[in-house]
Amino acid sequence: MSLDEARSAIGARFSGAEVGTGTPLVVTVSPGQWAELAAFAKETLGCRFFSFLTAVDWKEPGLEVVAKVDNLDDGLAVMMKTRLGPGVSTCASLTPIYRGADWMERECWDMFGIRFDGHPDLRRILLDDTWEGHPLLKSYAVDTPHPPYR
Amino acid sequence: MLDQSTVARVELDWAGPERLTMNMGPQHPSAHGVFRAIVTLEGETVVAVDAVIGYLHRCHEKLAETLTYAQYPSIASKTDYVAAMTSEFAYVMAAEEIGKVEVPKRAQYLRVICAELQRVASHLLWLGTWCMDMGGALGGGATIFLYCIREREDILDLFESLVGARLLYGFYQVGGVRYDIPDGWVAQCRATIDRIDQRIGEYEQMLEQNPFFLARAKGVGVVSRELAQDVGIAGPLLRGSGIPWDLRRTAPYSSYEDFDFRIPVETDGDCFARYRVRMVEFREAITIVRQALDKLPAGPISSRPALKSVAQIRIQKGESYARVEGPRGEVGCYLIADGSAKPYRMKWRGASFSNLSILPHIIPGHKVADVVAIMGSVDPVFGEVDR
Numbered sequence: 115m116s117l118d119e120a121r122s123a124i125g126a127r128f129s130g131a132e133v134g135t136g137t138p139l140v141v142t143v144s145p146g147q148w149a150e151l152a153a154f155a156k157e158t159l160g161c162r163f164f165s166f167l168t169a170v171d172w173k174e175p176g177l178e179v180v181a182k183v184d185n186l187d188d189g190l191a192v193m194m195k196t197r198l199g200p201g202v203s204t205c206a207s208l209t210p211i212y213r214g215a216d217w218m219e220r221e222c223w224d225m226f227g228i229r230f231d232g233h234p235d236l237r238r239i240l241l242d243d244t245w246e247g248h249p250l251l252k253s254y255a256v257d258t259p260h261p262p263y264r
Numbered sequence: 265m266l267d268q269s270t271v272a273r274v275e276l277d278w279a280g281p282e283r284l285t286m287n288m289g290p291q292h293p294s295a296h297g298v299f300r301a302i303v304t305l306e307g308e309t310v311v312a313v314d315a316v317i318g319y320l321h322r323c324h325e326k327l328a329e330t331l332t333y334a335q336y337p338s339i340a341s342k343t344d345y346v347a348a349m350t351s352e353f354a355y356v357m358a359a360e361e362i363g364k365v366e367v368p369k370r371a372q373y374l375r376v377i378c379a380e381l382q383r384v385a386s387h388l389l390w391l392g393t394w395c396m397d398m399g400g401a402l403g404g405g406a407t408i409f410l411y412c413i414r415e416r417e418d419i420l421d422l423f424e425s426l427v428g429a430r431l432l433y434g435f436y437q438v439g440g441v442r443y444d445i446p447d448g449w450v451a452q453c454r455a456t457i458d459r460i461d462q463r464i465g466e467y468e469q470m471l472e473q474n475p476f477f478l479a480r481a482k483g484v485g486v487v488s489r490e491l492a493q494d495v496g497i498a499g500p501l502l503r504g505s506g507i508p509w510d511l512r513r514t515a516p517y518s519s520y521e522d523f524d525f526r527i528p529v530e531t532d533g534d535c536f537a538r539y540r541v542r543m544v545e546f547r548e549a550i551t552i553v554r555q556a557l558d559k560l561p562a563g564p565i566s567s568r569p570a571l572k573s574v575a576q577i578r579i580q581k582g583e584s585y586a587r588v589e590g591p592r593g594e595v596g597c598y599l600i601a602d603g604s605a606k607p608y609r610m611k612w613r614g615a616s617f618s619n620l621s622i623l624p625h626i627i628p629g630h631k632v633a634d635v636v637a638i639m640g641s642v643d644p645v646f647g648e649v650d651r
Binding site for chain 2: 138162163164165166168170171180182186189193212213214216217225238239240241242249250254256
């Protein structure tokens with residue numbers, strides 16, 4: 115599927131989606147459409163390769179979840195985004211759709227404290243289970259002391 | 265004389281689905297780093313794996329927010345310390361893409377030469393350690409390992425005379441590279457790659473005529489095309505599962521379109537397929553280095569004036585995702601710049617992280633001894649897994 119075909123297919127299916135023009139194709143949808151967009155990307159756009167999932171803390175506007183998937187046959191790359199909104203830290207999980215999202219969402223929970231609804235095993239992955247706080251939030255200062263590493 | 269009545273009797277004959285939970289790691293020689301696999305066994309057969317990672321976590325992504333575009337490349341090399349050139353490459357490419365920074369042709373070629381030499385060095389370390397993991401079956405185990413380390417040292421010598429460091433370089437800089445090649449380096453480089461090119465064939469013979477090696481590698485740890493994409497494994501793992509995807513060909517960067525090389529693809533998806541892909545990649549990497557040395561253009565090595573302060577490089581507002589084909593696959597850097605001298609957010613897509621997450625999907629059903637072979641064939645570097 116070409117870039118233009120993908121743009122029009124997304125525009126026709128997801129009303130209110132912001133669709134970019136460049137490569138990778140950036141698509142922003144509401145959190146309610148998040149899992150639906152991922153399923154659409156996989157089944158209809160043929161983006162079966164799961165590249166990565168992460169989040170960005172935009173401070174007052176809140177968190178944004180970002181995931182990138184590729185169609186390796188056509189070289190189509192789609193970067194999906196959703197803004198969770200101020201103070202919101204829950205999001206639908208993509209793990210039932212892409213198995214590669216499993217560890218990435220665990221990392222995202224670890225680093226940003228985002229709860230992914232529908233994730234089968236959401237626990238910390240890089241930090242210790244007893245760690246307090248989520249380091250990649252902008253409110254988490256770089257030099258935050260944490261026992262036993264004071 | 266031992267009084268038999270006081271000796272505790274242990275029932276040894278195992279009959280039934282009783283399960284044993286066993287730790288492999290965090291300090292296990294086959295992990296090549298710190299990795300703990302909690303394996304659940306039925307007899308010798310693994311039925312479940314829980315991978316515990318994070319022992320080398322340094323929160324590179326937070327660190328990158330505190331360091332400038334001039335400072336971070338040399339820190340980036342500490343993510344994947346076996347292929348340090350690769351992560352520097354991805355980071356500076358991401359910054360250059362947002363800042364629309366031109367890179368002179370000579371710098372692009374020097375980047376390619378170093379990235380490909382790094383691929384050879386990294387694959388050598390993989391081959392040596394993997395064969396040692398599989399142990400006594402391979403002529404005492406350490407034979408191939410020592411040969412590979414010997415070859416790798418020669419490449420590290422090349423890096424040392426170029427950069428001054430053997431493992432962690434800081435060679436790539438926004439706008440170009442830091443150093444030009446010194447006198448005599450090209451001849452030294454040609455001699456080194458010619459020697460390695462010739463010896464790779466010897467290792468192939470040693471291994472592929474060894475029935476023990478074949479028995480341990482063939483049909484073990486099979487990854488299907490569908491699973492490979494769904495989990496997002498990349499590099500030799502993806503190509504070993506029959507998908508001809510190499511960023512140097514499918515999304516060329518840094519003048520890779522100027523060179524002729526093959527993309528090896530195997531369809532079996534097992535440890536042996538991944539091994540074959542990497543053995544061909546040795547040759548192809550050497551071919552690319554030869555071509556780049558032949559065609560190395562004259563000119564500047566950086567488009568950027570000399571720095572008087574580390575905060576001198578400012579990148580305009582924007583975001584980019586730059587990816588390079590590292591020895592372990594797609595190493596990506598998702599960068600968001602806010603116009604200052606430091607990124608607002610930086611995300612590493614570590615190839616090893618995604619590749620390692622395949623383990624819980626493919627190990628169950630194999631014997632404990634196969635866990636070691638499969639883990640080695642994935643070639644994880646824990647600095648990049650944990651970042």
